Amino acid sequence: MAGNGVEVSHKQRQTLKRRHCTELSYRITISRDTFDESGFADAIGRYEDSSNGWRSVTLGARNPKQTDYHLHVYWKTGKLQVDYHVWEPESEETHTELYAENFFHWVRQFFKVESVAAHIHGEFEFPVEKWQAKILALPIRVPYGEKTAEIEGLSIKLPPEPHGVHDAWMVRGKKTLDLQLYADRQLAFKNFSPHGDVDAFISVTMDLIQEKKT
Secondary structure (H helix, E strand, O other): OOOOOOOOOOOOOOOOOHHOOEEEEEEEOOOOOOHHHHHHHHHHHOOOOOOOOOOEEEOOOOOOOOOOOOEEEEEEEOEEEEEEEEOOOOOOOOOOOOOHHHHHHHHHHHHHHOEEEEEEEEEEEOOOEEEEOOOOOEEEEEEEEEEEEEOOOEEOOOOHHHEEEEEEEEEOOOEEEEEEEEEEEEEEEEOOHHHHHHHHHHHHHHEEEEOOOO
């Protein structure tokens, strides 16, 4: 597909890393009258308890050849957090019946609502040999005493909040141009796919960075 340099085929869209996304984190505040926490915990079955009250479970991919992420699911009273990670699971102790691809479809049965408000963190990495900041060239060299320092990152407030994205961080490292985006978006359980949120974040990202001319 033609476009801004990050579009990929439908088959490749099964992966996040091909679209430069390394992590998505969904933080959801839930109330007792909309979420059956006890039924959810019973259905999960085996999970880990932490000293700070959080419970957690790791979900692997059903089809690792097409899905390049796994999930860490955390919950405690009033809170649910679901993290998508593109690296290999730190442990082989993943759930044996639930899978990363359909977690939000499965968890829908424990909610009395069809959608929830989610605070989402998205992290992206672009190779610096191909990509550069569009709004302000990085790094910025500034005087520091009798020497020169470099400003490698920016914090950006997005007042129109495109696609619910209200803040962004951008850091230029030696090999990658890293972006972190923060959004408040509605999460609908039916037909949920993380790629919809990746599409939204990529759209905002393309207003902040651009491909280098060759």
